[in-house]
Amino acid sequence: MHRRSFVKTVAASLAAAPLLAKSLHALDGQINRLAADVAGATTDLTRWRRVRDEFLMNPGLVHLNTGSLGCAPRIAIAAAAEAQQALEADPVHTLWGALGNGMEDIRDKAATFIGATKDEVAITRNTTEGMNAVAGGLDLAPGDEVLTTNHEHGGGMSCWQWLREHRGIKLVYIPMPAPATDADQIVGLVEKHLTPRTKVCSFSHVETITGIQMPLARIAAITRPRGILLVCDGAQAPGMLTIDVKALGVDTYASSSHKWLLAPKGSGLLYVRKEAKDRVHPIMFRDGFGTYSGSFGTRDVATVIGHGVAIDFHNALGRERIEARCRQLNQYLRDRLATIPALRLLTPAQPELATGIVTYALDREPGSNGKLAEHLRSAYNIVVKTVPGTYAYVPKEDIPGQKGADYNALRFSTHLYNDEVEIERLASGIKGWL
Numbered sequence: 001m002h003r004r005s006f007v008k009t010v011a012a013s014l015a016a017a018p019l020l021a022k023s024l025h026a027l028d029g030q031i032n033r034l035a036a037d038v039a040g041a042t043t044d045l046t047r048w049r050r051v052r053d054e055f056l057m058n059p060g061l062v063h064l065n066t067g068s069l070g071c072a073p074r075i076a077i078a079a080a081a082e083a084q085q086a087l088e089a090d091p092v093h094t095l096w097g098a099l100g101n102g103m104e105d106i107r108d109k110a111a112t113f114i115g116a117t118k119d120e121v122a123i124t125r126n127t128t129e130g131m132n133a134v135a136g137g138l139d140l141a142p143g144d145e146v147l148t149t150n151h152e153h154g155g156g157m158s159c160w161q162w163l164r165e166h167r168g169i170k171l172v173y174i175p176m177p178a179p180a181t182d183a184d185q186i187v188g189l190v191e192k193h194l195t196p197r198t199k200v201c202s203f204s205h206v207e208t209i210t211g212i213q214m215p216l217a218r219i220a221a222i223t224r225p226r227g228i229l230l231v232c233d234g235a236q237a238p239g240m241l242t243i244d245v246k247a248l249g250v251d252t253y254a255s256s257s258h259k260w261l262l263a264p265k266g267s268g269l270l271y272v273r274k275e276a277k278d279r280v281h282p283i284m285f286r287d288g289f290g291t292y293s294g295s296f297g298t299r300d301v302a303t304v305i306g307h308g309v310a311i312d313f314h315n316a317l318g319r320e321r322i323e324a325r326c327r328q329l330n331q332y333l334r335d336r337l338a339t340i341p342a343l344r345l346l347t348p349a350q351p352e353l354a355t356g357i358v359t360y361a362l363d364r365e366p367g368s369n370g371k372l373a374e375h376l377r378s379a380y381n382i383v384v385k386t387v388p389g390t391y392a393y394v395p396k397e398d399i400p401g402q403k404g405a406d407y408n409a410l411r412f413s414t415h416l417y418n419d420e421v422e423i424e425r426l427a428s429g430i431k432g433w434l
């Protein structure tokens with residue numbers, strides 16, 4: 001746990017903006033109190049209710065769709081708002097002075113958070129931007145193959161589709177099983193689809209459709225000896241799973257901190273392994289990974305400040321504790337929905353493949369998933385995600401043999417602001433509708 005918090009570091013260097021310094025010191029005190037309360041809580045219920053009080057979400061809202069967007073804690077938004085005010089009071093001195101230095105501190109903190117070093121990590125706006133940068137920074141020739149799956153999100157996919165349209169690369173999709181039986185099955189599928197022309201493997205860490213956690217370390221053991229670049233779309237993992245990019249063995253890792261990391265919207269991270277930098281050279285990072293550079297340009301410093309506070313918030317609660325809670329709630333949800341015959345699980349149960357996301361196909365007419373989601377929202381104030389099918393982000397003509405595959409599914413994300421009472425409400429809402 002990093003007790004020298006980001007807000008404290010920035011506050012210390014804010015002589016030119018005393019009001020901001022004062023309020024950041026106050027935020028630091030709030031984070032310390034939260035950490036102490038959480039450590040001292042005697043039951044799970046009191047601990048997580050205390051945490052829920054830190055959020056701005058409407059009372060009664062059951063937000064089971066962190067996979068689309070998380071809710072930022074109040075302190076992250078307050079820090080961003082304060083930073084915005086300080087910036088507008090004296091833009092040039094503030095941006096290139098204290099706040100600019102603060103942005104560099106958050107890079108450091110972000111790198112530690114995912115197990116990397118500062119020179120390997122850039123602050124971005126989202127996963128899509130990171131994936132676009134990586135794909136656009138590769139020297140691929142016509143006919144070179146990129147291997148991916150039919151369960152990727154557009155944010156991790158359209159960069160390869162662009163390279164196919166404009167550079168003549170070949171895009172190969174692994175048809176993903178749903179649910180997968182085990183990690184061996186997935187590793188076997190990856191091996192089966194490699195060819196001498198495969199230059200890149202591009203997989204989500206946690207898939208957007210089923211929430212499966214890909215066995216990346218085992219995949220890296222196959223790709224690295226062959227010189228294949230392992231590119232990872234990590235939109236759905238940091239802030240939910242405890243990430244160590246070195247242990248995962250990936251060459252690049254792009255993420256969206258406005259999902260599970262609970263940062264202000266428009267916050268992301270990109271990791272490029274030191275040893276892979278000679279093969280990944282995006283225009284926007286020509287002048288390095290610094291938060292300001294000639295090749296990247298000016299950015300939204302207030303959002304970056306809020307991003308740093310969101311990392312402090314996670315560190316104060318403990319990454320492992322948060323992961324355990326996300327998983328515990330997800331298991332509770334699975335147990336509650338297990339007895340509903342119309343729901344078919346698309347996500348595997350093994351702990352190494354499971355996460356804080358679970359998806360069920362609804363065995364009813366196509367489109368009934370949307371109707372059920374609407375009902376949950378209007379009658380119960382519950383927000384869930386509808387999931388169409390394999391072709392959500394893959395043109396149907398790209399995956400012959402799977403044309404029209406429609407899961408008619410609902411996806412549930414369980415994060416630290418959810419609880420068992422909300423899940424009971426979800427289960428009775430679904431049962432009542434069916």
Ligand SMILES: Cc1ncc(COP(=O)(O)O)c(C=O)c1O
Pocket residue numbers: 067068126127128129152153154155156204206207208233235236256
């Ligand atoms: C796996 C995956 N990749 C990428 C994205 C896109 O994220 P962003 O819009 O923050 O770039 C998402 C969003 O849901 C996702 O689930």
